[in-house]
Amino acid sequence: KAGVTQTPRYLIKTRGQQVTLSCSPISGHRSVSWYQQTPGQGLQFLFEYFSETQRNKGNFPGRFSGRQFSNSRSEMNVSTLELGDSALYLCASSPMSGGAVDTQYFGPGTRLTVL
Amino acid sequence: KNQVEQSPQSLIILEGKNCTLQCNYTVSPFSNLRWYKQDTGRGPVSLTIMTFSENTKSNGRYTATLDADTKQSSLHITASQLSDSASYICVVTALTGANNLFFGTGTRLTVIP
Numbered sequence: 001k002a003g004v005t006q007t008p009r010y011l012i013k014t015r016g017q018q019v020t021l022s023c024s025p026i027s028g029h030r031s032v033s034w035y036q037q038t039p040g041q042g043l044q045f046l047f048e049y050f051s052e053t054q055r056n057k058g059n060f061p062g063r064f065s066g067r068q069f070s071n072s073r074s075e076m077n078v079s080t081l082e083l084g085d086s087a088l089y090l091c092a093s094s095p096m097s098g099g100a101v102d103t104q105y106f107g108p109g110t111r112l113t114v115l
Numbered sequence: 116k117n118q119v120e121q122s123p124q125s126l127i128i129l130e131g132k133n134c135t136l137q138c139n140y141t142v143s144p145f146s147n148l149r150w151y152k153q154d155t156g157r158g159p160v161s162l163t164i165m166t167f168s169e170n171t172k173s174n175g176r177y178t179a180t181l182d183a184d185t186k187q188s189s190l191h192i193t194a195s196q197l198s199d200s201a202s203y204i205c206v207v208t209a210l211t212g213a214n215n216l217f218f219g220t221g222t223r224l225t226v227i228p
Contacts, residue, residue, distance in 0.1 A: 004158070042220040043159075043204060056215060090158050104149075106158030 004093050004107035012113045018079040021110045025072050025093030032074040035090040086114045117142045119207050121219035132195055136222045138188040138205035146208040150179050150190050153202045195226045
């Protein structure tokens with residue numbers, strides 16, 4: 001079974017631009033969660049989608065948004081990029097909603113650099 | 116305030132030695148606690164998941180313990196190998212709340228020959 005894939009792996013943008021990141025979960029997994037990881041803050045939860053519905057959301061501004069498609073693939077969008085958005089963005093999938101005791105499988109991440 | 120604290124922040128040990136990493140939390144109400152291993156430049160990999168009723172869970176040379184009364188967990192690594200060099204992250208899930216995931220900042224383990 002193929003693992004979680006994220007595209008692109010690396011991205012460089014400038015302040016004010018917007019970016020869309022993509023995540024393809026493991027086949028059969030219906031839950032997709034997004035995380036931001038920075039050296040200073042560590043891992044932070046962005047949001048979780050299950051069956052195309054946002055189930056949970058972290059404490060991030062509205063510039064961060066996401067969606068999930070009927071095939072469980074998910075996209076995350078960040079508008080009006082700021083320097084502080086530079087981070088590794090990780091996607092994780094699990095068979096059920098992440099609130100259950102369910103193993104999450106992480107993708108390799110997308111490294112976003114904002115100049 | 117819901118928090119997860121890990122110690123030590125970093126650790127260097129000799130190959131073959133054992134080590135124990137700590138995770139203390141104040142998250143309530145508690146649902147489960149997970150330990151992840153993250154190699155540099157890669158996504159985290161799940162090691163163990165424990166619920167309130169479980170106090171020990173093993174995954175190969177990794178053994179996690181949970182004391183729900185004192186809100187403490189530990190991850191014990193036996194007979195360390197060079198490949199154990201990584202960051203180990205403790206994540207606690209609360210039973211309720213839209214934002215119910217709480218992350219430790221991790222312990223950076225380096226195993227040297």
